[in-house]
Amino acid sequence: MEFSSWAASFPGLLWEIELQRSRIHLLNRWEMPLLGSETSRLIKDMHFRADSILEPDLPLLVEFWDMMSARQPAAVSFRLKADPVQSWLLQGWPDQSDVGKYLGMLKEAVLPAAFVTNGAAGTCQLALGQAQYPVLVLSVTRREIVASNKAAEELFTGVSQAEFIMQDIAPGELGNALMTASRTALSSKVWAGTLMLRSGTGIILSSKVRISPCASGSDIVRIALLNIPDAPKPAPIISPISNAKNFSLKRELRRLMDACDGVDGLMFSDIQSDKGRVEVYGVGQIFSTLGWGDAHAYEGTIAQDIERFGLESLTVEDTLDSIKSIDWAMFIPCGVRSYFAIPFFTSGGLHAVLILASGKTGAFGTGSEAKFQFLHAPFAAIIERWREQVSCKRPAGKNPAEV
DSSP states (O other): HHHHHHHHHHHEEEEEEETTEEEEEEEEOOOOTGGGGGGTTTHOOHHHHHHHHHHGGHHHHHHHHHHHHHTTOEEEEETTTTEEEEEEEEEEOOOOOOEEEEHHHHEEEOOSSSETTTTEETTTGGGGTSOOOOOOOOEEETTEEEEEEEHHHHHSOOOSSSSOEEEEEEOHHHHHHHHHHHHHHHHHHOOOEEEEEEEEEEHHHHHHEEEESSSTTTTTTEEEEOOOOOOOOOOOOOOOOSSSSSHHHHHHHHHHHTTTOOOEEEEEEEEEGGEEEEEEEEEEGTTTTHHHHHHSSTSSSSSHHHHHOOOOOOOEGGGGGGGHHHHIIIIHHOOOEEEEEEEEEETEEEEEEEEESSSTOSSSSHHHHHHHHHGHHHHHHHHHHHHHHHHOOOOOTTOOOOO
C-alpha cells in the first residue's frame, strides 16, 4: 500500500513540522467531529488551543511543545471544553532522516488526560527528569525553586544533584524579570520570551524560556529553558604588530584571518571617497586572483552603503541577490557568496573597511558583530602602521606597492 492511501485512511490527522521555519504540513485531511475544518488549529494556534482545550489539560500541551522544540518524542492526551469526557491524543517524534523535521499525529485517545514521554506518564514535576533541557519548578509566592532536573543543576552549579536558590541564578533585576514572567504565566496560562539568567560559572546567559502553570489554582510554575547558548568562547589573542622595519600588510592581514573561524578570505578596503575610488587588499585563497591594491569606483561599493545609511556593519547573506556593482564586479567572480563588513572611522570620516568573506551563503549571522569584535583593535593598529609606512614610500599619484 502506498503511503498516500494509508494516510488517507488513517483515523487521525498526520502532520510534519519544519522546526526552523515553524511551518506545518498536513499529510491527510482527517477532522475531529467537534472542530471540523479547524482541527489543525489545535497544532497551529496557541490561542485557539487555550479557547478549545479544558483548562486543567493546557499545561500538558505546553510540555508537549517543549519536548517538540527539543526534538524529543512525546505524547499528550487532553480533553476539549465542548466534550470533557472524550480524550484526544497528540503524539510526536523527531524525523530520523531530517533533523529539521518533527512528525506527529492527532487522534482519539483511550486514556485519561496525561503527559507521556519515553513511555512514562508525567506531571509538571515528573516530566522534569525526562527533559534533556534545563527545567525548573518555581513557587511564585515563596520565590523558591522547589525542583529542578539534571540539566538545570549542571547549568547552574556545574554538577548534578546540587541544590541552588533563586538568588543564585536570578539576582536583583534578573529575579524581578523572572517573577514578572512567572506571574504572567499564572494568569495567562503560558509565558514565552527571553530571560537573562546567571550560570554556575557566573556568566549571564540569554535564553528562550517558556513558563507554564503546573496546576490550576496553584502558584507553582514550570520554567523550561529551551535554548541555552553555549558559554561564550574567549576571543583569540592576537599579538601586537612587530616594530621591525620589515612590516608587511599582507602578512598582518593573514594573521588576522587565521584567528577567524569559518572565513575563506579577509580584505582591507582603503576608502578614498574624495578621489571617487577604493583600493582593495585581500588575503586568503578566495581572493588569490585579485591584484594587490586594485582600484574600484566608489559608486556601488560597501563603503558607499555604509556612509549613505549610517551602518555600524554590513552583512550580505547571498551576493547573487545583491544590487551593489562591487559584488558583481569583484566578489562574485572570486567565489564569494556571503560577507561581513566592519567600517572604521577617523575624524575625517570613513577611511577603511574590514571585510570577512565566505564561499558559502549565510555564513555570517546576527551575532557577527560580537563574534568579530576582537579584530577591531589589532586591525586599527595595522592600518595606522601601514599608512605611516605608505606615506613614506609611495610616490605621488601612484598606488602603494605591497608593503
